[in-house]
Amino acid sequence: MPRQFTFSLQGLLRAYLGSLLVLVLVTAGLSLAWALVWQQSSQASLRLNGLLVEAQAVRGDLYRQMKEITRLGEAPSRDAYWRRLYRIDEHFYLMRQYADTDATREAIGRMEEAYELIGVVLNRLAYTANQAPGERRIDELLNPAYDRWMTGDFEMAYDDLNELVADRRQTLQARLDRWLALAPWVSAVPLILAGLMVWRVSRRFRRGFTQPLESLVQGTDALGQGQLDHRVPEQGVAEIRYLARTLNRMARELEASRRELVERERQAALGALVPVIAHNIRNPLAGIRANAQLLDAEATSAEVLETGADIMEATDRLERWLAALLAYLHPLRLDPAAQSLDAVLEAAVAALGPRPDTQGVTIRRQGEDVRLNLDGALLEQALHGLMSNALEASPTGGRVDITLASDERVVQVHIDDQGPGMRIEPDPDARGPLPTTKKRGTGLGIPFAYKVVQAHGGQLRFEDRDGGGTRVTMILPRSGGASA
Template sequence: MTRRIALTVLALVTVLLVLAVVPLGVLLTEREETSFRSAAEASARALASAAEENLSDHKPETEMLRVLADTQADGGCAAVYDATGQAIARTSCTTATGGSVPAMVTAVLAQPRTDVTRADGRLTVAAPIGDSEDAVGVAVLVRSADPLNDRIAVVWGWLAAIGVAGLLAGVLLSVRLARWVGSPLREVDEAAQRLGEGALEVRAPTGRGPQEVRRLAATFNTMAGRNEALVHGHRTVIADVSHQLRTPLAALRLRLDLLAADADEETATDLAGAQDEIARLSRLVDGLLAVARAESAVPRPVTVRVDQVVAERIAAWEPLASERGVALAGHCPDGLSAPLGAGDLEQVLDNLLANALDAVPGGGHVRVEGRAGRGAAKLRVVDDGPGMSVRARESAFRRFGNPEAGGTGLGLAIVHRLVTANGGTARLEDTDGGGLTVELDFLARAAPMTR
C-alpha cells in the first residue's frame, strides 16, 4: 500500500510538472524567437534608413558605413543593394551576398516588403529602401541563429532543473505521505496478526496517521480488549466448571466404591452400574471441557514436525490396536511440518485414532497418511470400519451431532475446533471399499519459533 500511494502521488506530480513546464518552455521559446526576429528586422530597417539617405537624398555614405560596421561588430553580415540589384556596400563577410540573397533582393524590389527567412542556422532579413511602392534598393541583414539557440537551450535547461527539483520534491512528499498513511496501517496489520496468533494483550498505536487510521486503530484496540476479556472470562469459567463438576463426581465415585465393598452381590451389581454411569458422566464432562477449551483457546503457532508427531502417536496407540486385533500403520514424508499450536496435533490424532479403533472390528485396518501439497501439510486417517452415513457426516463436527456415535459424540467436535483454530480444514469422506476417511489440511503460514 505504501508503494502504491507513493507511486500514485509521484505520477500525479510528474503529470502536473509536465503540463506546467512543457507549455511554459514552448511559450518562452516562441518569445525568444520572436524577440530575435524583431531585433533583426529592426536592425535591417535601421540599415535601410541610413542607406536611403545615400541613395535617395545623395548624402554621404558615412552613416550607412557606420551602421554596416556596427552590424558586423554585433556578429551579423549586411549588404546594401541598389535598384538594379547590385551590391554597393557590404560588410567584410560575404554571407549577405551569397546563397539565396540575390533571389530575395529581386523579390523585394519587385514587391517592396520586408522578407524574412531562416535556413542553415541563419536568419536573413531583406528590407526595402525607400517608399513602399517604389524601392530604390534593398538592405540585407544575415545573423547566425546560434545565439538564439543558446538562449533557448538555457531556457530549457532552467526549466529542466526546475522540473527535476519539483520531481525530487514530489518524491519526498510522496514518500512522506505514503509513510504517514501506510506505517500506522502496517502497525495495525501486524497487531492483528499477533492477535490472531494468540497475543491477546497486543494493541495498535493510535497517535499516528490520518484521523481515519487513528479511528481504525482505536476500534481495533476496543475489539482486542473485548476479545481478551471474553477469552479470559471463558477460560475462568472453564476452570471453575472443571473444578465444580469433577470434585463432586470424584467424591460420589469414592462413596460408591466404599458401598460396593460391603454390599451383597445384588446391591454390588446395581452399584457397579451406577459407577459405569458416573464414569460415562466423567468422560462427558471431560469432553465438554475439552471442546470448550478448544473453542476459547487462541493457538500460538510453532513449527511442528508432523512426521515425528504421527510416529509418536502411532507408537502410543499400537498396544491398544494390537490388543483389539487392528492393524495400525502410519506414513509421513521426512521433514513434513506445519505451523500449529503446541500440543494441538497430538490431541487431534488421539481423538481420531480413539474413534477409529473403537469403530473398526478385529482384523480391520487403520492408517495415518501425511503428504505435502503446495506448501501445506495434509493428513488422512483412514479406516475400513462400518463408516458413517451421509446424514451423520454432515453433523459429526457438532457437539453430540453424530447420532451414530458410540461414545460421547465429542471427539470429532474437538478435532474440528482445533483444526479450524489453526487455520486448517477438516472433512469426512467414505473410504474406498468401505470405512471412513478423515482429511485434514493445515494451511501454510509463517510460524514464529517460541521457547
C-alpha cells in the same frame, strides 16, 4: 518533522502549468526580441543601402547633366538634360523617404541645397541660350577649377552623407555583433529555466505527492495484511492527507471492531463451554457423591473396593476432560521439525494402551512412510483423539484401518472404522465441544484435531463409508517434507 503542504493537488498542477507558461513566455520573449533586433537591423541596413544608391544616382546624374550642357544645341541633348533634372528630383525624394534620423535628413538637406545652387547655374545656361553656348562659357564649365568651385559644396555634403551612413552601418554591425556574442548565452536561458523548473517541480511532486502516495499504498498493504495498528503519515497535498486521515480512521475503527468481535467471540465460546463444563463436571461429581453415600459402616470390603474404583474412574474421567479442555483452549504454538509420519502414527496407537485388545478391535497400519516438517507432539495428540473415537465406535471383533497415501503435493492419512457412522457432521469452525455419548468422550477430540491440522496448513474431512463406518481423512501439505 517534514514541512506540511498547504495546497492541493490541483494547486500543484496549477503551479506546474504556471511554470510551464512562464518558460514558454520567456522563450517566446527572447525569440521575439532577437527577431525584432534582426528585423530592425535589416530594415536599417536596407534604408542605408537605398540612401547610398540614391545619393550616388544624384551625383552621377548631376555630372551627366553638366555634360549635357555642352550639347544643348542639339534637341535630344536638351530633352535629356530636362529628363535628368526630373530624375534627380525623384532621387532626392527617395533619399528623404529613406532618412530616419535628423542627422541623415540634415545631410540630405545640405546636398539638396548644394545641388540647387549648381542647378541655378545650369538652368540659367539652359534658359538664356537659344542656341548652343559660346565657346567661352563651355570652356569655363569644362575647366576643372571651375568645376571644383561649383560642385565643392555638393561633394562635401555628399562625403558627409557617406560618412554618416558608414557610421550608422558600423553601429548596426556592432549591435549585431553584441547580439551574436550573447546568442549562445541567451539560448541557454530557456534550458537553464527548464532544468530549474524540472528540478523544482519534480522535488515538489516527490515531496507532496509521490512519496506520500507510496506511504499510502504501503499503509494500505499493511492494513490489508491485518496490521491494524499501522498508521499512515498524514503528509503531502491536501487530497493525500485526506486519504491518509480517512485510512487511519478506518484502521482505528477496524481495530476497535476487531477487539470487540474477539471479545464477543470469546464470550460466545465461554457461553457455549459453560453448559458443557457444568454438565461434564456435574455428572462425575454426582457419581462420586452417590458412591460415597453407599459407603457406610455396614459396607463390606468388596463393596468398599468397588465403590472406590468407581470414584477413581469418575475422577480420572474428570481429569481427562479437564486436560482435553485445557489443550483445546490453549493457543497452539507449532514447533515443526522433519519427522517420520509413520513414527507419529505408531506413537498415537501406542497411547491407546490395551484398549484395542480389551475391546477385541484390530488396528492395522499400511502405506509408505513419509517425512514431513510438522509438530510431532501436537499431531500425535490429534491422531490419538481421532483413533480413540474410531476405537470407541468399532464393534467387538471389528477393525480400524490406518492408511498413508501421498502424491507430489499432499499426504493423506485415512482412518476407517466399522462403526455405525457419525450422527452429525463436525463443524470445523465450531467454538465449543461437540456432543458425545461415549463413555470416555469429552467432545473436544475432533475440535482439537481441527485446530492442529489447520495450524499445519492442512484439512480434516469426515465421510460415511460404503457398507457402514466412518472415514476420517487428514490432509497435510508436503512442503518441506521428503519421502523416506
